[in-house]
Amino acid sequence: xxxxxxxxxxxxxxxxxxxxxxxxxxxxxxxxxxxxxxxxxxxxxxxxxxxxxxxxxxxxxxxxxxxxxxxxxxxxxxxxxxxxxxxxxxxxxxxxxxxxxxxxxxxxxxxxxxx
Amino acid sequence: xxxxxxxxxxxxxxxxxxxxxxxxxxxxxxxxxxxxxxxxxxxxxxxxxxxxxxxxxxxxxxxxxxxxxxxxxxxxxxxxxxxxxxxxxxxxxxxxxxxxxxxxxxxxxxxx
Numbered sequence: 001x002x003x004x005x006x007x008x009x010x011x012x013x014x015x016x017x018x019x020x021x022x023x024x025x026x027x028x029x030x031x032x033x034x035x036x037x038x039x040x041x042x043x044x045x046x047x048x049x050x051x052x053x054x055x056x057x058x059x060x061x062x063x064x065x066x067x068x069x070x071x072x073x074x075x076x077x078x079x080x081x082x083x084x085x086x087x088x089x090x091x092x093x094x095x096x097x098x099x100x101x102x103x104x105x106x107x108x109x110x111x112x113x114x115x
Numbered sequence: 116x117x118x119x120x121x122x123x124x125x126x127x128x129x130x131x132x133x134x135x136x137x138x139x140x141x142x143x144x145x146x147x148x149x150x151x152x153x154x155x156x157x158x159x160x161x162x163x164x165x166x167x168x169x170x171x172x173x174x175x176x177x178x179x180x181x182x183x184x185x186x187x188x189x190x191x192x193x194x195x196x197x198x199x200x201x202x203x204x205x206x207x208x209x210x211x212x213x214x215x216x217x218x219x220x221x222x223x224x225x226x227x
Contacts, residue, residue, distance in 0.1 A: 031213060033215065035217070041219065041220075042121075042205060042217050042218055042219035042220045043159075043205065043207075043217035043220075045214065045215070045216055045217070048213070048214055050213065056212065056214055058214075091158075091159070093159075095213070101147075101164075101166040101167075103149060103161050103164050104215060105161075106151075106158045106159040107158065108157075108158045109158065
């Protein structure tokens with residue numbers, strides 16, 4: 001596609017339920033990032049995928065958060081047993097990784113509200 | 116590990132006035148540096164980036180930034196601000212491994 005696509009754009013869920021957020025990166029981009037942006041906050045790094053390498057999960061805030069990337073393309077971020085503090089905008093970005101001087105392109109984000 | 120600090124949470128400037136947004140980073144070597152802008156209800160858009168070479172980089176919308184190694188800074192500037200520049204600005208730093216870390220952001224308000 002022309003850009004990074006995220007779905008759904010908005011998600012309201014009840015506390016304790018599981019949610020899945022999807023990211024379709026730009027075709028050919030080998031690197032994929034997930035960030036979280038809470039109200040009035042900056043972007044908090046969550047996880048980074050690069051090709052077939054083991055992902056950098058150092059930013060995941062708890063074991064309720066997990067992510068996978070199938071076939072080196074689409075990625076799903078899963079939050080189990082959601083809590084109210086999980087409410088935020090979750091942003092996905094992709095990037096060409098085979099050369100150094102590139103930047104990340106961001107999707108519009110998924111706004112998650114836990115009630 | 117790298118980190119980035121944007122000391123100003125928000126800044127207000129008059130339309131037509133000059134602008135400088137501060138960004139300081141921490142990293143043991145020369146990092147890659149970026150400035151992104153996020154307008155209300157919009158996604159993040161890259162303004163400019165620094166990888167190597169000339170320390171003064173030009174970006175879109177009339178913005179520029181200067182990498183100063185001695186000060187570990189990458190401040191964003193614009194000579195004359197327009198009302199449409201009101202947005203949130205994020206500085207980002209990337210060290211080894213392509214992990215990009217963002218600052219907390221600076222919200223710019225433009226007054227008529």
